Amino acid sequence: MHEETTKEQVESWDKQYLWHPFTQMKDFVKEEPLIIVDGSGVMLRDINGNEYIDGVSSMWCNIHGHRRKEIDDAIKDQLDKVAHTTLLGMSNIPSAKLAKRLVEITPEGLNKIFYSDNGSNAIEVAIKMAFQYWQYKDYKKKTSYVTLQYGYHGDSLGAVGVSGVEVFHAVFKPLLLKSFTTPSPYCYRCPYGKDKTSCSLECLGKLEEILSENSASIAAMVMEPLVQGAGGMIVHPEGYLSGVKDLCEEHNILLIADEVLVGFGRTGKMFACAHENVTPDILTVSKGLNGGYMPLAATMTTDEIYNTFLGKHSEQKTFFHGHTYTGNPLACSAALANIDIFENEKVIEGLVPKITVLQKRLEQFKELKAVGDVRQCGLIAGIELVKDRETKEPYSWEEKIGMKVCLEARQRGLITRPLDNVLVVMPPLCINILQLNKMMDILYESLEVVTGTG
Ligand SMILES: *Cc1c(COP(=O)(O)O)cnc(C)c1O
Numbered sequence: 073m074h075e076e077t078t079k080e081q082v083e084s085w086d087k088q089y090l091w092h093p094f095t096q097m098k099d100f101v102k103e104e105p106l107i108i109v110d111g112s113g114v115m116l117r118d119i120n121g122n123e124y125i126d127g128v129s130s131m132w133c134n135i136h137g138h139r140r141k142e143i144d145d146a147i148k149d150q151l152d153k154v155a156h157t158t159l160l161g162m163s164n165i166p167s168a169k170l171a172k173r174l175v176e177i178t179p180e181g182l183n184k185i186f187y188s189d190n191g192s193n194a195i196e197v198a199i200k201m202a203f204q205y206w207q208y209k210d211y212k213k214k215t216s217y218v219t220l221q222y223g224y225h226g227d228s229l230g231a232v233g234v235s236g237v238e239v240f241h242a243v244f245k246p247l248l249l250k251s252f253t254t255p256s257p258y259c260y261r262c263p264y265g266k267d268k269t270s271c272s273l274e275c276l277g278k279l280e281e282i283l284s285e286n287s288a289s290i291a292a293m294v295m296e297p298l299v300q301g302a303g304g305m306i307v308h309p310e311g312y313l314s315g316v317k318d319l320c321e322e323h324n325i326l327l328i329a330d331e332v333l334v335g336f337g338r339t340g341k342m343f344a345c346a347h348e349n350v351t352p353d354i355l356t357v358s359k360g361l362n363g364g365y366m367p368l369a370a371t372m373t374t375d376e377i378y379n380t381f382l383g384k385h386s387e388q389k390t391f392f393h394g395h396t397y398t399g400n401p402l403a404c405s406a407a408l409a410n411i412d413i414f415e416n417e418k419v420i421e422g423l424v425p426k427i428t429v430l431q432k433r434l435e436q437f438k439e440l441k442a443v444g445d446v447r448q449c450g451l452i453a454g455i456e457l458v459k460d461r462e463t464k465e466p467y468s469w470e471e472k473i474g475m476k477v478c479l480e481a482r483q484r485g486l487i488t489r490p491l492d493n494v495l496v497v498m499p500p501l502c503i504n505i506l507q508l509n510k511m512m513d514i515l516y517e518s519l520e521v522v523t524g525t526g
Contacts, residue, residue, distance in 0.1 A: 079119050082107055094240075106482070111138030114503045116487060125511050127481075127488035129500045132301065132333055134364030136413050137502040143363050146409035150402050159187065159399040166404035173411050174370060177342055179351040182372040186391070187399040191332035192226025194356035194369035195294070197393055198328045199230050199249070201354060201373065202292040204391065205326070208380045214291040216250040218282060218325070222258065222303030223296060225330050234294040237303055239469075239492075252286060254279040256300060257308045260445035260456060261464065268309075276315045283323040292326035292354070298344040298449055301333040304494045305454025307447040314348040326353040326377075332369070336360030337414065337501050340423055340450035353377060363410035364500075368403035419501055427451060429505055430497070433512035440516075442473075442523035453497035455515075457523070467493050473522065480518035486511055495519070 087101045107119040114137055116124050126134060136143070150166060157164050171185040186201070188194050199217065206214035217234050224240075225231040232241050233249030236256075241248075255263045257275045264274040283290065297313045300306040313329075320327040329352035334344040338360065341347055345355065354377070358369035383389035397403075413419065427450055434446045437455055444458030457473050459465045467473040474490025481488055488496055499511060 079107070082119065106487075113137040113139075114500050114507055122485070124482065124485050124487045125503075125507060125514075126500060127486050127511055127515075128496055128498050130364055131359075131489075132498055133359040134500045135336055135360045135410060135502070136363050136419070137500050140363065140409075140413065142413055143365055143406050143409040146405040147365070147402050150405035153401075155402055156397065156400055158396075160394055164399065164401045164404075166401045166408060167399035170404040170407050170411075173408060174357075174372060177411065178355060178357075178372055179343060179345050179349075181351040181374055182355055183375050184373050184378040186371045186373070186393075187404075188369045188371065188395050189367040189397045189400070189403075190226070190369050191330075191356065191358035192228040192231040193395065194332060194358050194371045195225040195231040195234065195328075195330060196228055197371040198330075198354045198356050199234060199292065199294065200393055201371065201377065201391065202326045202328060205377050205380050206291050208389065211288075211324075213289050216252065216286075216289050216291065218252045218254055218279070218290055218293040220295050220300065220303075221253050221256040222300050222306060223256070223294065224300065224302035225294060225296075226332075240302075252282050252290070254282055256303065256306055257312045258300075258304075258306045259309055260447070271309060273309065273311060273315055276312070276319065279316065280319055283319055283325060287323040287325055290323075290325050292328050293320050294328045294330060297329045297331065297334060297350070297352075298339055298347060299334050299452055301452075302491060304456065304491050305447060305452060305496060307449045307452075307454070311348070313345070313350055317348075317350045317352070328352060328354045328356070330356050332356055332358040334449075334452075336410075337420055337423065338450050338452050338498070340420070340427055342414070342420060361410070362403055362406035363413070365406040365410075366400075366403045367397070368400065368407060423451060423501060426501075426503065426505060426508055429508055430512070433509065433516075434497075436512075437516065437519070440519060440523065442519065451497075451499065451501060451503075454491070455495040455497070455519075457493045457495065457519075476522045477515075477518050480521050481514050484514045484518060486514040486518075488515070 086105055108116050109119050110117050114126050116126050174185050175183050186197055219234045221236045223236045225235045232244050234251055236253055255275050255278050298308055329345055335357040355372045362368050381391050437443050437446050442457045444464055445456040447454050459467050474493050478488050478490050
């Protein structure tokens with residue numbers, strides 16, 4: 073038996089040995105780290121016994137809460153059978169069952185599932201698949217991509233090559249794929265100076281220009297449908313997604329819809345593409361796929377793309393991609409239980425009153441002078457803080473305004489993480505109205521304290 077680990081040990085091991093993602097370690101090691109020991113529902117508890125609302129769904133992935141009995145049991149049941157076997161040249165029950173379920177619940181026409189183990193890999197698979205598809209179709213020059221400004225698709229090099237969050241990715245530029253960037257439909261800072269009343273989706277014009285001039289060299293457009301997450305919870309105007317889909321079709325370009333964040337109910341529908349009746353050529357899912365339990369991702373595609381890869385052995389037409397843990401049975405079992413809960417508890421229908429409450433609570437934030445914009449899609453919201461409401465001048469990054477508000481919120485029992493000057497609201501879908509109100513109370517108070525009242 074080994075002895076109980078003490079808080080002091082964890083803290084010192086963390087500081088001595090751990091390199092945290094997206095973290096300036098010089099600052100991190102100076103602070104007392106937040107160490108989570110357990111959780112239940114939307115609540116997390118730290119090593120000192122403090123409780124917090126998990127306001128960012130443990131980095132945007134938790135759906136039905138922590139320690140959901142049905143998901144816990146599904147994993148335990150599978151664990152009693154076998155933890156992992158490969159999908160290379162053989163199969164297993166949970167991954168086949170889940171493939172069928174995913175085809176049933178995603179937009180019509182996506183009939184084939186390719187598994188991987190995180191969102192970046194799902195994108196990696198998607199961009200390789202799109203490229204290779206055109207190679208087989210004899211469009212050999214289609215070797216680049218179109219992406220949205222402020223788009224985010226993960227941190228592996230392929231994914232970074234189709235992303236556009238400057239601060240994260242600038243340093244890697246020399247290593248990246250060639251891509252064209254089209255303006256984001258970021259209405260608060262509309263690049264065409266339009267507002268809701270005067271907008272006629274001018275931003276699609278720029279995309280059309282890029283596509284008509286370069287379609288011979290473009291394999292696919294990669295985008296986050298409806299909400300650009302890491303880029304600042306940018307909510308797209310209605311019609312943008314279907315407009316993109318039409319342009320892609322017109323110019324013979326594949327559409328890769330990255331639903332790693334927006335998939336599994338966050339937008340108020342099971343998948344964001346359903347809001348505009350769009351079936352992309354390739355769709356990626358990961359974060360909510362198994363309720364935020366373990367690493368799992370899927371890249372889904374059409375029969376047309378799948379069939380293009382079929383051929384005789386001598387043609388060597390194989391999709392050369394795969395990971396050790398592709399289709400891991402434990403992770404797939406958790407995903408099946410996750411989808412069961414959606415169906416058994418009518419989770420999507422149950423979101424309607426929560427979305428309305430969130431909308432009402434967000435209205436109140438508009439009164440604060442530090443709030444420039446409030447945007448919402450389903451149970452996702454972004455609150456953009458500005459120094460000056462008239463000019464929309466942002467707080468400089470040195471001021472760390474978002475982080476200050478979030479640290480204040482932590483003192484009051486809410487865990488959330490900003491995207492620079494944008495406060496993020498992304499609770500697990502199972503949050504109840506009481507907890508949602510509590511969360512918004514804490515965020516409001518924290519914002520008032522940090523920026524001064526009024
Ligand atoms: C988080 C995210 C990814 C990357 O997923 P990881 O599992 O972190 O690699 C890709 N696309 C979108 C839209 C995301 O939000």
